[in-house]
Structures are given as C-alpha cells and as structure tokens.
Amino acid sequence: MPDDVRDTAPDLAEIDYEEVSDFFDEKGAVELIALLDGEGYRFDEIDKLLDVSRGYLNDRRDEAVHLGLIVPDQAYRDDSVRRVWTLTALGHYLRQRMRHLGVTDSHERFINARREYQERKATFREWVADPESIEEYTEAMWADEQVHPKELPEDLKELFRQVDDDRF
Template identity: 75%
Template sequence: MKSTALQRFNRADEIDYTELSEFFDRKGAVELISLLDAEGYRFDEIDDLLDVSRGYLNDRRDEAVHLGLIVPDQAYRDDTLRRVWTLTALGHYIRQRMRHLGLTESHERLVNARREYTDRKEEFLQWVDDPDEIQKYTEMMWEEQRPHPSELPEEMKQVFRQIDEDRF
C-alpha cells in the first residue's frame, strides 16, 4: 500500500503549489531537498551533513512528507535494514530543477567544504591541545626569524591581501 504522501498526489493538479512554494522559503528546506537523492539518507546522516538545527530539520522533514516531496523508505546500511528518507517523483522533479540551476553542485561543494573545515579544525584542536607542541612551533618560528606579516615588504603585503580577497 502506498504511503499517505504518495496517495495525495496521483495527479499534478492535486499538488498545492502555493504551499510548495512557501515551503522553500523556510530555513533548511532547500538544503534538505538538494541533499536527498534516490539512495536516501538516514536522519542522522542528514543532520550531520546539513548546517541546520535538528529542530528545523524535523519540521522540514515533516513538511516535505506532507507536501509529497519525500517519503520514508528502507535501505541496507552496514548489513542492516535502516529507515532512510528519499525523494518522491515530485521531489525528484524539483531537485532536477535545482541541479539544472547548479544549486545541487554548489550545495555539494558547501557540504564538502564543511567536512573539510571540520576535519582541519579537529586536527588543529588536537595540535593546540598539547602546550609543548605550541611551544616547539613558536620557538621554531622565532629561531628561523619568520617575519610578522606587518614586517613584509609592501609588494608582498599586496599579494597576501589579494589572496585573502580572492578566497571569498
């Protein structure tokens, strides 16, 4: 038997397009639909990948189910049958437009950048957790007489300013 969300939309004229449009104005809605795919994600995986509070994610998930954008499904993960959230046909159509506009690719880069940042931050926090390592590093820098950025020649300062400006 089909789920309630699927039963609601047997035809395109049954979709509340105004409600659908309003959904995407809410925090986390675009991110949720952009992330999901045919494989589906467990809720904890969604929570880990998106920079949206769990409360917002719960609300958007429930709203997306109500609108017929996503449904719960089952998939094997780690040799266990798990509940995942996946896109419906309507969800795929909407995500296809996101993909056409380059949004899903941009979102994927953002998710990967967050992962990379988290990994590098963790590495830094492990390093900074050891006062001896900080001391060794600063002593090495002083011994090598590394210049402070304010001591660099003006043309080098310009290069670093340009690099900083180009990053964002």
C-alpha cells in the first residue's frame, strides 16, 4: 500500500464493542460521527456546526480516535494543507448505519434549521434595533392593516412539506 494511503480497516477481533456502545451514549458522540464524512472537517468547523461545548467535543474526538472511529488527516483547501478529522473504515460503517436509520439526514436538517434560526434571529435583532421600524409596525397593527403575509414564504412551505413527508 502506498505510504500516503492509510489503512483504517478494522480488525473486528480488536474492537471493544462495549466501549463503542458506551461512546455513543455520551453527549456529542452521535453528532460528531453523523457530521464527519470522507472529506473531513477542521476542529473549528466541527465546533461551529455542532451544538456541543468545546470541552465535550474535545473529549469525544479523543475517545473516537482511541476507538478507531476517526483519524487526523490532511486536506488540500484554499491552496494549503490543513489538518482535518475524518472517519476511519469503522467510522464509515457506523455512519452508514446511521444514514440507513435516517440519523444523518435528521442531523443535517437539524444543523440547517439551527443555521436558519440564527439568520432569522439576526434579521429580527436588526429590525428591533430600529425604533422607527417598531413604531411603523405598531401603527400598522393598530390601523388593522395586513402586516403579515397571508401565505407562508416558499422555504417555510417546503419545511412543512418535509415534516408531513416524515410521518410514519
């Protein structure tokens, strides 16, 4: 095997299955493995995307390395080599099962919902910081003007369609 290709195939006899199971009971473990993919992420990217404290994330990363689920790797981005964390073969197998169970898809929607929430919260904070906009809005409400759209925005309609499609 070439020196630049790391063999991460698991030795099934060496896996401590109880430890692996216990790992996934810990806060942030499922989220970490669900997020990672073949391209890998820098630690600060993982920290930004997951709603888990940096301390927990450090612990989960170290435990995942110890269990043979992730490895440090290198990725070429922005004309430079960067250290990233990526799944091992065992990590890929477990993530594949997560995918089949819908965990990774739900996790991705959760991350996107959090990002969308942050964007909308920022928009609201900008709006509420302008006293004139509050006054205009309040006066329109008092005048019984239609200040809210009668129809949901297209992105919200799609979100509700997805929720309806996810029923059992």
